[in-house]
Amino acid sequence: MQVAMIGAGYVGLVSGACFSDFGHRVTCVDTDTAKIAALKAGDIPIFEPGLSELVATNVAAERLFFTTDLAGALEEAEAVFIAVGTPSRRGDGHADLSYVYQAARDIARAIRRYTVVVTKSTVPVGTGDEVERIIRELRPDAEFAVVSNPEFLREGAAITDFKRPDRIVVGTEDERAKQVMTDLYRPLYLNQAPLLFTSRRTAELTKYAANAFLATKITFINEIADLCEKVGGNVQDVARGIGLDNRIGSKFLHAGPGYGGSCFPKDTLALIKTAQDHGAPTRIVETVVAVNDQRKRAMARKVIQALGGSVRGRTVGILGLTFKPNTDDMRDAPSIAIITALQDAGAIVRAHDPEGVEQARLVLSDVTYVDSPYEAATGADALVIVTEWDAFRALDLKRIRALMGQPVVVDLRNIYRSDEMAALGFDYSSVGRELSP
Ligand code: NAD
DSSP: OEEEEEOOSHHHHHHHHHHHHTTOEEEEEOSOHHHHHHHHTTOOSSOOTTHHHHHHHHHHTTOEEEESOHHHHHSSOSEEEEOOOOOBOTTTOOBOOHHHHHHHHHHHHHOOSOEEEEEOSOOOTTHHHHHHHHHHHHOTTOOEEEEEOOOOOOTTSHHHHHHSOSOEEEEOOOHHHHHHHHHHTHHHHHTTOOEEEEOHHHHHHHHHHHHHHHHHHHHHHHHHHHHHHHHTOOHHHHHHHHHTSTTTOSTTOOOOSOOOSSSHHHHHHHHHHHHHHTTOOOHHHHHHHHHHHHHHHHHHHHHHHHTTTOOTTOEEEEEOOSSSTTOOOOTTOHHHHHHHHHHHTTOEEEEEOSSOHHHHHHHOOSEEEOSSHHHHHTTOSEEEEOSOOGGGTTOOHHHHHHHOSSOEEEETTOOSOHHHHHHTTOEEEOSSOOOOO
């Protein structure tokens, strides 16, 4: 099948590459000329494991193309996906739909044949209606259907997630569009991935409900971690103890510095706003957002406490900047709030991240970036593990101990064992695993 993908970012590029790998002919369109030039030259603008190889294979097989020309891409396309950004609107937290609506106008101008317009971006309920209205208004003659097909992939595991999804949600009541979507996803359907057809509004809401639920799960275990610290419990054991119950499930029960990233913060906020606008407030999600916002600076206070109450003039080494491992994405990463709070308290920050430094430079200032965890530890008064990259899981701890000015380690991802760290002579603290008072 012929597919056009508008937006060659984390979602568009991965989805486009995966669809082409299934055998479809995909053209990725982006307004960012530098991004398209890089992709044409074989450079992948983001870090995502396996993506570079997947793109190269499908470009070589002449199934995957890049362009800034939407009209050309739409000429033969049976489906056009909108995979542009929907960030938080400055000031009020609603989703900023300007990129989606611009894409809708671009599609309207270029549409030539019956086309299924698929919104893959995460958009508030009712956005599909507006996309349809925009296209209809500009092109009353056009033959098209607007479908919602939210994306559930995770950065860092995006290709596997796209190719082996738990489910594919397709929101449409148009029979012709249903057939196109079924044909597009047939390779996955054959892999037993359930294709769930719903109304368009239901599909739009499903994405927000999923992200809000996951954010709630994380925030719940984070609060249990705080309680563990007060009463002398171990949050990892609690998580195991509840997670083995099938009704709860073990995923997303890792206590840490609070959720961040390109989706949960903006999507929880947008859901709250939609719910308030419709007079059906989601109070649980409102609380989740408030609790999570507090948590990041609380993590900085944890570091300050570990250093005896003051970090003024002290050097803090940071391991991990991206919001999770295996991505270079810094959008709303907890490290930003933690580092800023430490700097506010007078700390000197040295940081190492395997992939995120280029993006981090754009959002953080006065940080010295170093090339290895050992350099981050050198002369540091405290070392803080913020992101659990694999490279930090088996550090030469004796070497780290020898390099540090003071052997204080604050492990915000619980990747080391308290007893082992103590035996090595570290003053070690983690999340929800303190000894009883
Ligand atoms: P991104 O910022 O990485 O990519 C968006 C791309 O769209 C950019 O390259 C931008 O230049 C391009 N663009 C904007 N307007 C355009 C237009 N009119 N025509 C062509 N290109 C245009 O964003 P992303 O992380 O890929 O997210 C895209 C959407 O998918 C968002 O709604 C997001 O919430 C959702 N989503 C993201 C993830 C994730 O893990 N990143 C997962 C699931 C869903």
